[in-house]
Amino acid sequence: MTDKFIIRFVAAVTIFVITVVIVLNRHLIPGPAVAPAFTPYLPMLNAVLNGTCTVLLLTSLYFIKQGNIKVHKRLNIITFCLSSLFLVSYILFHYLMRNDTLYGDANFDGVLSPAERAAAGGMRTLYLSILVPHIVLAAGVLPLILLSFYRGLQMQVEKHKKLVRWTFPIWLYVTASGVVVYLMIQPYYHF
Template sequence: MTDKFIFRFVAAVTVFVITVVVVLNRHLIPGPEVAPAFTPYLPMLNAVLNGTCTILLLTSLYYIKQGNIAVHKRLNIITFCLSSTFLVSYILFHYLMRHDTLYGDANFDGVLSPAERENVGGMRTLYLSILVPHIILAAGVLPLILLSFYRGLQMQVAKHRKLVRWTFPIWLFVTVTGVIVYLMIKPYYNF
């Protein structure tokens, strides 16, 4: 496979995933009339997957600094698979939850009364200050992860290292803030 093919493939996957997420978050595709019973558990699953990925990323960093490429590679494959599972679960949740179902949102709209929203002011600001960079960086890190993963599997060490200098801290930030965002919005879920 040529680099040109890989770049096109990564661009296509990235555009597809971002489009699906935007379409589902805007509720442009109607979900089922009644969400399956497991649906309310998906946000918690997503937080667990993000937390696990955080631990695996840090452990992977430890092993590569120790020169243990085999363990580093295995941990990154597991992390990649768990992140992919997270993405499927995230998309599934947003498809299954109908737009007229209150399950919490970034603005706390519809979840709290106006009086309650006034009391949340500082918390809402903090929540949004974490959520906005989380969303932007989650979208931006996808092509970096895919390219870093490819370079690593191909043992293109120099190219892998250059990419990972950016990929690792962004991916780590996204996994950590994913858990924080979940913990902050969880009290406002209305399942």
């Protein structure tokens, strides 16, 4: 495979994934009339997958610093697979919840007293200050992950290192902030 093909493939996958997420968030595709019973568990699954990926990324960094390429590569393959599973689960959740308004959002609904409303306003600001970069970086890191993964599997070490200088911290932020976002919004889910 040529670099030109790989770059086109990565661009196509990235555009497809971002398009699907935008379409789902804009409610352009109707979901089922009633979400399946397992649907409320998907956000927790996503948080567990993100948390696991965070630990695996840090562990992978440790092993490459020790010069253990074999373990580093295996951990990154597992992380890539779990991140892919996360993406499928995330898309599935947002598809299944299209017609269901009983899940939480960034408005932190359900807070009643004036003091609680004020606290929720501050919490909402903090939540959005974590969520917005999480979303932007999640979209931006996808092509970096795909290219880094490809370069690493092909043992194109110098190209892999150059990409990973950017990919690693962004991917780490996305996985860790995904857990934080879940923990912040979880009390406001109304399943």
